[in-house]
Amino acid sequence: MNNSKNDRLLLFINKILLSIIVIIVVFPLLYVLLASFLEPNVLLSKGFSISASDWTIEGYKRILMDGTIMRGFFNSILYSAGFTIVTVSVCVLAGYTLSAEGLVGKKALMIFFLITMFFNGGLIPTYLVVRDLGMLNTIWAIILPNALSVWFIILARTYFKAIPNELKEAARIDGASEFKIFLKIVLPLSKPIIFVLALYAFIGQWNAYFDALIYLDDRELYPLQLVLRSILIQNEVQPGMIGDQLAMAELQRISEIIKYSSIVLASLPLLIMYPFFQKYFEKGVMVGSLK
Structure with a gap:
């Protein structure tokens, strides 16, 4: 099916809007997931870190023990x-x-x-x-x-x-x-x-x-x-x-x-x-x- 110029423009705008919505929805979820494995002090001071020493599963350990x-x-x-x-x-x-x-x-x-x-x-x-x-x-x-x-x-x-x-x-x-x-x-x-x-x-x-x-x-x-x-x-x-x-x-x-x-x-x-x-x-x- 050949779409007209207006149809292609509309589809492009829809893709942009949907991408923005997906980012708005996914970003908080991803932030919470990553924050659950990061040291809170590191998260508050310098944000996300890829250093292995800044990652921890202490939160999940404490939950399982609680x-x-x-x-x-x-x-x-x-x-x-x-x-x-x-x-x-x-x-x-x-x-x-x-x-x-x-x-x-x-x-x-x-x-x-x-x-x-x-x-x-x-x-x-x-x-x-x-x-x-x-x-x-x-x-x-x-x-x-x-x-x-x-x-x-x-x-x-x-x-x-x-x-x-x-x-x-x-x-x-x-x-x-x-x-x-x-x-x-x-x-x-x-x-x-x-x-x-x-x-x-x-x-x-x-x-x-x-x-x-x-x-x-x-x-x-x-x-x-x-x-x-x-x-x-x-x-x-x-x-x-x-x-x-x-x-x-x-x-x-x-x-x-x-x-x-x-x-x-x-x-x-x-x-x-x-x-x-x-x-x-x-x-x-x-x-x-x-x-």
């Missing part, structure tokens, strides 16, 4: 995996039900769900419900309150409506029940949207800390993001708090290198997951988001 950070890491995996399983299961079942032809009250149900996207009871009533159900300081306080996502239901419902109805009718003629149709026909055809919802749910829960801050008092149950929050925000060293300046400088050095190493550790599960989900991501989003 029970709080590793416990938070495994807690986050548990919360995110549990939340993903519950959310995807609930939303896929609700989306399939609402996609059924001839469902009585389907429009009323959708309106009911849509209202909850814009209005909710607020923090205090939600906290009281969680407390009265006995879920405070349990994994269920993290998983259940936000398990139902109306947006996920809409994506799943739209995807299921795109599946040819003739497949279901043929199965019904052969005597298959509705549950068997869903399990044997619909689910195998729905891998793209299921993986997309799973990725969204896992990332959302992995990055969340507010629910844990509200519902969890036991520090043994803190997820990684809440541990990182305490490292990055709450544990700032004030000059007047420590009399020994050498001790304060060493504490600041250790705190600085642990910050960068912890951020890299928190990003690893998402970086590992995405390549496996990528082949489903574009198809699932496009088909599930278009009616």
Whole structure:
């Protein structure tokens, strides 16, 4: 295909803009990754260094030896995996039900769900419900309150409506029940949207800390993001708090290198997951988001 002069100019401008965006996105990530292996004093005084003596893995050693950070890491995996399983299961079942032809009250149900996207009871009533159900300081306080996502239901419902109805009718003629149709026909055809919802749910829960801050008092149950929050925000060293300046400088050095190493550790599960989900991501989003 021969592009016109204007087309070539437009493509060139697009490449320049995309390159700038990639640099803006990649540079902070690369900076944090390299900073996690550099001595903080070297990083602050002369920036990046290629000298082997200026590189260290002390931050990662301290993280692996620190029970709080590793416990938070495994807690986050548990919360995110549990939340993903519950959310995807609930939303896929609700989306399939609402996609059924001839469902009585389907429009009323959708309106009911849509209202909850814009209005909710607020923090205090939600906290009281969680407390009265006995879920405070349990994994269920993290998983259940936000398990139902109306947006996920809409994506799943739209995807299921795109599946040819003739497949279901043929199965019904052969005597298959509705549950068997869903399990044997619909689910195998729905891998793209299921993986997309799973990725969204896992990332959302992995990055969340507010629910844990509200519902969890036991520090043994803190997820990684809440541990990182305490490292990055709450544990700032004030000059007047420590009399020994050498001790304060060493504490600041250790705190600085642990910050960068912890951020890299928190990003690893998402970086590992995405390549496996990528082949489903574009198809699932496009088909599930278009009616």
